[in-house]
Amino acid sequence: MKIRKVLKRAGRLVRETRMFVRAMQSASHPILAQIVPTRRCNLDCAYCNEYDKVSSPVPLNMMLRRIDRLADLGTTIITLSGGEPMLHPDLDAIIQRIRQRGAIATLITNGLLLTRDRIKGLNRAGLDYLQISIDNVLPDEISKKSLKVLDLKLQWLAKYAEFQVTINSVLGAGIRNPEDAFLIGDRARKLSFTSTVGILHDHTGQLKPLAPEQQRVYEQFRRLKTSLFSFAHFDSFQENISRGLPNDWHCRAGGRFLYICEEGLVHYCSQQRGRPGIPLEDYTFEDLVREGARPKECAPFCTISCVHQTAMLDDFRERPRQTLAAILERRRKLDSTFQPPAMVGFLSWLFLDERRRGPLGKWILNILQLKPTAATPTRRA
Numbered sequence: 001m002k003i004r005k006v007l008k009r010a011g012r013l014v015r016e017t018r019m020f021v022r023a024m025q026s027a028s029h030p031i032l033a034q035i036v037p038t039r040r041c042n043l044d045c046a047y048c049n050e051y052d053k054v055s056s057p058v059p060l061n062m063m064l065r066r067i068d069r070l071a072d073l074g075t076t077i078i079t080l081s082g083g084e085p086m087l088h089p090d091l092d093a094i095i096q097r098i099r100q101r102g103a104i105a106t107l108i109t110n111g112l113l114l115t116r117d118r119i120k121g122l123n124r125a126g127l128d129y130l131q132i133s134i135d136n137v138l139p140d141e142i143s144k145k146s147l148k149v150l151d152l153k154l155q156w157l158a159k160y161a162e163f164q165v166t167i168n169s170v171l172g173a174g175i176r177n178p179e180d181a182f183l184i185g186d187r188a189r190k191l192s193f194t195s196t197v198g199i200l201h202d203h204t205g206q207l208k209p210l211a212p213e214q215q216r217v218y219e220q221f222r223r224l225k226t227s228l229f230s231f232a233h234f235d236s237f238q239e240n241i242s243r244g245l246p247n248d249w250h251c252r253a254g255g256r257f258l259y260i261c262e263e264g265l266v267h268y269c270s271q272q273r274g275r276p277g278i279p280l281e282d283y284t285f286e287d288l289v290r291e292g293a294r295p296k297e298c299a300p301f302c303t304i305s306c307v308h309q310t311a312m313l314d315d316f317r318e319r320p321r322q323t324l325a326a327i328l329e330r331r332r333k334l335d336s337t338f339q340p341p342a343m344v345g346f347l348s349w350l351f352l353d354e355r356r357r358g359p360l361g362k363w364i365l366n367i368l369q370l371k372p373t374a375a376t377p378t379r380r381a
């Protein structure tokens, strides 16, 4: 079991590196697509606008066609979300197809339907990542996604899952005990999961600044050691959101990020449904380029961090040296003892340390088709 887990992790690392290299080499394919296999959910969290109680699952053949279309567009990560995607009777077949088509398979679930057998089924299907959001320690009228309800499932995941598990806790309006977020993160780390904290948005994906107590818990989180992924997560984007400040960034949704609803339409994100609202089967490379480049007026106060992370990859692609240096500088201003995670250390060596980079560094930069110094102009194929 342990050896299989280690081998799978190594395989995942290779595929992620390939994804990173592809994102660096081309700006014309989606990096991440979220797709909804069913809108129905077995919970009814008070803040949520992404579920109903009546929808049927999208038929399997339709889901497979949509996965194939995303793969044909060159999508590198496909995330199943909902509603509650584990209510789909053919979820494992969908995950298998994502993997067969060479994409990284990710699942966002409320975790209620996880059993030992379902976890083993997800292993067999080839799931790469699973994310569970836990909102509180004890269930309340806002949310039943609580540590008390889910802790046994987390223990099963720690024991049986061969995929990587991320536990996301939340801060923001409607969350009664901000301290819960830290306790949830602590439990996640004790079980060797990745932990992140998200900030609740309103029904258009827009910001609600944190109250002082929530800000304090957020700061506690930020001081924890983080992986590369959460390093990006805790960059100034999240920092500004937590303080109610706008972000200056270009949202590439519709190009580098796609949201596919249960009707098979492409939207910018879960909170901007209806734009552009084109059927996925008709979505072309021209659509990707046009919509990705289109300015979004909702960007300054947007809280959708996965879209921001895809944008960060493009910033890095276009201006690797400047982007990395700016991230490190901002982080060190906040914490003078900050030590970057291993991957960031590697990238710093590659892009910022000209003297020590040597022939190996030059060879890697060549493979990635990146220039360490001058900004490369944005060119969309």
Ligand code: SF4
Binding pocket: 041, 042, 043, 044, 045, 048, 049, 050, 051, 082, 083, 084, 110, 145
């Ligand atoms: S579990 Fe997720 S999809 Fe279901 S109601 Fe809660 S937040 Fe919405």
Ligand code: SF4
Binding pocket: 204, 205, 206, 251, 252, 253, 268, 269, 270, 271, 272, 296, 298, 299, 300, 302, 303, 304, 307
């Ligand atoms: S900025 Fe982009 S990701 Fe954020 S709400 Fe608008 S369209 Fe969605």
